[in-house]
Amino acid sequence: MADFKTLHDAPFAGKRVLVRVDLNVPVENGVVSDTTRIERVVPTIRTIADKGGKVILLAHFGRPKAGPDEANSLNFLTTYLADHLGHPVAFAPHGIEASSRAIAAMQPGDVLLLENTRFHSGEEKNDPDFVTALAALGDVYVNDAFSAAHRAHATTEGLARKLPAYAGHSMTAELEALSKALDRPDRPVAAIVGGAKVSTKLELLGNLVKKVDILIIGGGMANTFLAAQGKAVGKSLCEHDLLDTARKILAEAGACEIVLPVDAVVAKEFKANAPSRAVSVDAVEADDMMLDTGPTSIENVASILRRTKTLVWNGPFGAFEMKPFDAGTMAIAKQAAAMTQAGDLVTIAGGGDTVSALNAAGVAAEFTYISTAGGAFLEWLEGKTLPGVHALRNH
Structure with missing residues (x-):
């Protein structure tokens, strides 16, 4: 600073x-x-x-x-x-x-x-x-x-x-938190990137694979990566025109470990309390929609957090606004918060859906820092120069 x-x-x-x-x-x-x-x-x-x-x-x-x-x-x-x-x-x-x-x-x-x-x-x-x-x-x-x-x-x-x-x-606190997360973090560093679409977060993913040790991909965007690996995704949200892009990100990850779901909670219709079941990502049926990460994937992420020192989070794991498809996001949010309170993890989160999810889990106040910045938070994670920040620098 x-x-x-x-x-x-x-x-x-x-x-x-x-x-x-x-x-x-x-x-x-x-x-x-x-x-x-x-x-x-x-x-x-x-x-x-x-x-x-x-x-x-x-x-x-x-x-x-x-x-x-x-x-x-x-x-x-x-x-x-x-x-x-x-x-x-x-x-x-x-x-x-x-x-x-x-x-x-x-x-x-x-x-x-x-x-x-x-x-x-x-x-x-x-x-x-x-x-x-x-x-x-x-x-x-x-x-x-x-x-x-x-x-x-x-x-x-x-x-x-x-x-x-x-x-x-507030500006100082935000810059210090973000710098600690990506510029001079305690390692290992993990990033959770979720949400609906790969297309809105291409630059983010491209920057994070160079900055973090572990990249955990969830939400609808994980479906695109699973499809890129040849998995059937049924009626799930998926950007089929970006499969080559997803393969390129996976191929160029280098030393960054990329973590995708191994199971999912699926339903035949997209509505609250729809009948659902957990299945392997190799067993998704043609009329299934993957609406949350599955229990084995939740435990995989939990085990990763237990060996992580810094976590950056942008985007939920599933359709967290609707039960029972909030389970993955809630479970990981609560574990990250508990580890933060125990002094074992630095947690930086931002983005509208992420903040809403953490509030829904009742743990937003227990994270190290919650950014309310939206677009500026995302552009910082993408590695872009922010004009309003750059203008404050001592020249």
Whole structure:
């Protein structure tokens, strides 16, 4: 982490601090259904405010297409922020001039939320004139939105080039966790990669076979690899046009051990509580769908974890949203969590389905680190340079 300036390095007293945060929270019937992203930026806001800085929050929400629209306004989030901070949060309506007036009225320790950055056409274009106008509103820039760091937007990348730039607490924690997982891990390192399709994770698989000692493939994507080995997969989800790609990944794995299921839980129909049975991957019938990894495969993965020191997890083993096809994901999640709590395993997990599965298993809080970053987490695992991270590096 020596490449990044953190909040511990920054003098904030009396400074106008532009803080990029992720407030793109899920909303159902006008109510925030998951406040995790709000909770994660609270420590950064408090640190800056406690040091006498004027905290000016920059965030996007939704995908507005043509400037301001009420449905994507951030105004409603001031109440949630204030509740989590225990401190009032003011709001500035859309526009540089309106923002400037609101900032001029701030006192040290105040917190101000600016309107949705994507209401400005220059945000996603990283327009230099817009970046200059934004930079004039502040003295210091802090990025605490790793989840948006894969976008080269004005508030995620441009401002870091214009102002003294620092990584916030959440950004720092994310970078430290991911670096520990892949750049300087305790070995052996295992990665679980699941989910539906190989096609969405080709770059991820290509990078991981160079980085980890054991690659465990599960979910629907395992079916494509099994088919590539000549196994019958019945009516299971399978990308038959990628069989050659799967064979190439297997052939080029080198020293990386690739682990595929040896048995599966199959059903004739895709619905909750459908009649099911466990069969060898050599005994899948023409009208079977493989919907979860089987008991022997679960024990195989469990034995691998017992000899592993670091685990990176992206993607479930099966259709975990429906019983009984959640068994594989739940069992492995609980073992990984128990080993983490015992100090035997470092566990880093991310991706929407993965986080949902770990929450369903009741073990998310027991992992070493859970990333809420989605696309940025995946691109980091793929080995890509993230513009918002690169811009923070000391040059």
